[in-house]
Amino acid sequence: MRALIVEDEPLLNEELKEQLLDEKFIVDTTETFQQARSLVEAEEYDLVLLDLGLPDGNGLDLLKIIKKNYEDTVVVILTARGEVEDKVKGLELGSDDYLAKPFAMAELRARIHAVLRRRFKINENEISIDKLLLNLNHMAVSYANKALDVTETEYKILRYLMLNKNKTITRIALSEHIWGSKVDDRFSLDFINSHMKNLRKKLSEAGAKTLIETVYGVGYKLESNEA
Amino acid sequence: MKLNNKILLGNLILSVVIFLLTAIGMYFLVIDTVYDELDNHLLQHKMDIIEQVQGEPESLKEIQKLGGLGSYEWVDISIYEGRAKESTNYYSTLDTTRSADDETLETYRRLASVITVDGNEYSIEIYEEVAAWQNISRTILLSVLAGLLIWILMLYMVNQIVFEKILTPFYKTVDTLESILNPTDFNEQFPESTTFEINVLNEALNTMMGQIRTSFEDQKKFIQNASHELLTPLSIIRQKAEKILSNSDQLDRQTVETANEIQQTAVRLSRLSNALLNISRVENKQFVLNEQVDIRAVTTEALDELQDFFSLKNISLEKEFCAELLVLGNKELIHSAIYNILQNAVKFSPEKSKITITITTGAGQNKIVVADEGPGIPEELKKSLFDRFKKGNRHINELGQDNGNGLGLSLVKSICKLHGFSYKAENKNGAGAEVTLIF
Numbered sequence: 001m002r003a004l005i006v007e008d009e010p011l012l013n014e015e016l017k018e019q020l021l022d023e024k025f026i027v028d029t030t031e032t033f034q035q036a037r038s039l040v041e042a043e044e045y046d047l048v049l050l051d052l053g054l055p056d057g058n059g060l061d062l063l064k065i066i067k068k069n070y071e072d073t074v075v076v077i078l079t080a081r082g083e084v085e086d087k088v089k090g091l092e093l094g095s096d097d098y099l100a101k102p103f104a105m106a107e108l109r110a111r112i113h114a115v116l117r118r119r120f121k122i123n124e125n126e127i128s129i130d131k132l133l134l135n136l137n138h139m140a141v142s143y144a145n146k147a148l149d150v151t152e153t154e155y156k157i158l159r160y161l162m163l164n165k166n167k168t169i170t171r172i173a174l175s176e177h178i179w180g181s182k183v184d185d186r187f188s189l190d191f192i193n194s195h196m197k198n199l200r201k202k203l204s205e206a207g208a209k210t211l212i213e214t215v216y217g218v219g220y221k222l223e224s225n226e227a
Numbered sequence: 228m229k230l231n232n233k234i235l236l237g238n239l240i241l242s243v244v245i246f247l248l249t250a251i252g253m254y255f256l257v258i259d260t261v262y263d264e265l266d267n268h269l270l271q272h273k274m275d276i277i278e279q280v281q282g283e284p285e286s287l288k289e290i291q292k293l294g295g296l297g298s299y300e301w302v303d304i305s306i307y308e309g310r311a312k313e314s315t316n317y318y319s320t321l322d323t324t325r326s327a328d329d330e331t332l333e334t335y336r337r338l339a340s341v342i343t344v345d346g347n348e349y350s351i352e353i354y355e356e357v358a359a360w361q362n363i364s365r366t367i368l369l370s371v372l373a374g375l376l377i378w379i380l381m382l383y384m385v386n387q388i389v390f391e392k393i394l395t396p397f398y399k400t401v402d403t404l405e406s407i408l409n410p411t412d413f414n415e416q417f418p419e420s421t422t423f424e425i426n427v428l429n430e431a432l433n434t435m436m437g438q439i440r441t442s443f444e445d446q447k448k449f450i451q452n453a454s455h456e457l458l459t460p461l462s463i464i465r466q467k468a469e470k471i472l473s474n475s476d477q478l479d480r481q482t483v484e485t486a487n488e489i490q491q492t493a494v495r496l497s498r499l500s501n502a503l504l505n506i507s508r509v510e511n512k513q514f515v516l517n518e519q520v521d522i523r524a525v526t527t528e529a530l531d532e533l534q535d536f537f538s539l540k541n542i543s544l545e546k547e548f549c550a551e552l553l554v555l556g557n558k559e560l561i562h563s564a565i566y567n568i569l570q571n572a573v574k575f576s577p578e579k580s581k582i583t584i585t586i587t588t589g590a591g592q593n594k595i596v597v598a599d600e601g602p603g604i605p606e607e608l609k610k611s612l613f614d615r616f617k618k619g620n621r622h623i624n625e626l627g628q629d630n631g632n633g634l635g636l637s638l639v640k641s642i643c644k645l646h647g648f649s650y651k652a653e654n655k656n657g658a659g660a661e662v663t664l665i666f
Binding site for chain 1: 454462472473566
């Protein structure tokens with residue numbers, strides 16, 4: 001799949017590129033509006049990561065051009081302008097998702113997976129690791145064909161870890177994913193622990209003992225041996 | 228009082244005062260003139276008689292007879308018995324009757340004098356009725372005053388029309404100023420006028436409005452740029468730290484922990500700058516306040532978002548929601564105010580305690596009250612609870628943790644100020660704090 005990164009900050013651009021290459025995308029990058037415009041007019045991309053605050057133009061205009069030429073291109077807006085109007089405008093113009101800076105890479109990865117699956121109507125909207133099966137569309141989790149009764153928060157944690165398998169997920173990224181960035185970080189971190197305790201208990205009762213690994217002092221990791 | 232009414236009233240009062248003074252002055256002047264004229268008339272009469280009797284002394288008898296016949300004007304001549312200088316004239320005004328039959332007194336002017344005819348001295352008294360003269364003088368007086376009165380009334384009406392016309396641009400300016408709710412939404416220009424002062428006023432207003440708009444725009448741009456310029460580098464720091472952490476297997480524990488701290492600090496810093504920028508945006512009135520916000524729905528929504536924390540802390544919730552409460556404002560902001568208050572309540576509530584949320588309606592009593600059973604508001608914080616970066620040190624120690632950046636309630640404060648809501652926080656009698664928003 002082809003991806004374009006439009007981001008004027010070189011370090012961030014490079015970082016995003018590395019992430020997408022990891023996800024097996026073929027990646028083009030640009031730092032300017034003009035160059036981005038000629039790229040999106042010429043090529044069809046499956047995914048565009050779009051920064052709104054470009055030095056030589058408004059990212060929203062670029063979004064219009066992309067959606068006009070290739071309706072199926074998935075556009076995820078990245079912006080540091082945390083204004084709701086921008087978000088609403090972007091979604092109205094057809095962007096598929098919206099991430100406010102600074103975001104966790106894990107969050108971006110999860111969003112990209114979800115959006116691409118939705119966009120390309122992948123039939124099996126389920127992801128599995130070992131015998132653990134999770135439906136991305138609705139709250140359904142099973143282990144070895146036995147349904148697990150999880151709470152909404154536990155489902156969100158599990159889905160997030162599965163979409164980011166083999167990656168360490170920090171507790172702060174997890175907290176942001178579940179409660180958004182409004183909630184006080186230090187306050188919410190303890191709650192992650194209790195949720196995780198409950199989730200692990202349920203998993204181990206179902207027979208999946210060591211699926212979620214604790215990275216001490218940092219966060220969690222869901223290991224898959226299947227590669 | 229409106230300016231043109233004030234001017235008109237001033238004119239009217241001045242006119243009436245002048246009118247009254249003129250009336251009194253005219254009255255005395257006319258009376259004086261009438262009596263002067265009467266006296267002249269009487270004197271002339273006397274001179275005529277003297278001239279007549281000096282030419283023909285024998286005609287005195289006839290004058291006596293004829294002079295006594297008149298009713299408005301008559302002459303009494305009799306032998307003079309006293310001693311007086313011939314030339315002395317005595318004028319006087321007296322009320323008397325012409326004949327014994329008359330019952331009503333009339334006012335007469337009398338000239339009493341002494342004349343000498345053929346060496347004999349006669350006293351002569353010439354009478355003339357004043358009434359006829361007074362009629363004339365009254366007519367003159369009234370017609371002059373009536374003219375003056377009409378003049379004043381016309382002046383008043385003309386003034387009104389002229390003022391109305393001259394002051395219209397001024398009133399337009401005043402009305403426009405009155406209608407401005409937010410200087411940034413105002414894009415009109417105050418028009419030019421043919422009146423110098425109004426021109427000066429309108430030009431000054433145009434310049435000032437322009438300045439307000441520009442500085443507002445500048446500030447808005449600054450806030451946007453600042454957030455962009457701050458958050459993008461923070462984003463990089465965060466992602467670099469995250470990258471280190473994602474390969475935690477190959478790293479020693481100290482490196483991992485340090486990277487984690489870097490990441491957490493970057494996150495906290497970005498939230499802090501977001502919170503500050505949010506407050507600036509609210510204080511700069513960069514939000515539209517025209518939505519009908521259902522307070523119950525917004526509260527329920529915020530409770531849903533915080534549901535996890537309620538259940539994990541085993542906090543029971545008591546809701547007393549009245550009938551529908553709609554408030555005009557910005558939904559996102561009101562949500563965020565209520566969310567912050569609720570989050571604070573959860574934060575300071577001990578395990579297994581209770582939080583009571585009450586929404587009531589009524590005149591001046593549209594409010595939401597959030598009461599918890601936590602430690603309450605410490606004494607040293609009571610006054611500054613809603614100010615920026617204020618948090619209770621004692622609190623942090625008691626709970627063994629820092630509780631956020633201290634900007635939550637400050638955001639609540641600026642949201643309330645923007646909407647014109649009032650807010651208060653107090654300690655309940657038993658235990659716990661109680662925060663109230665009055666819409």
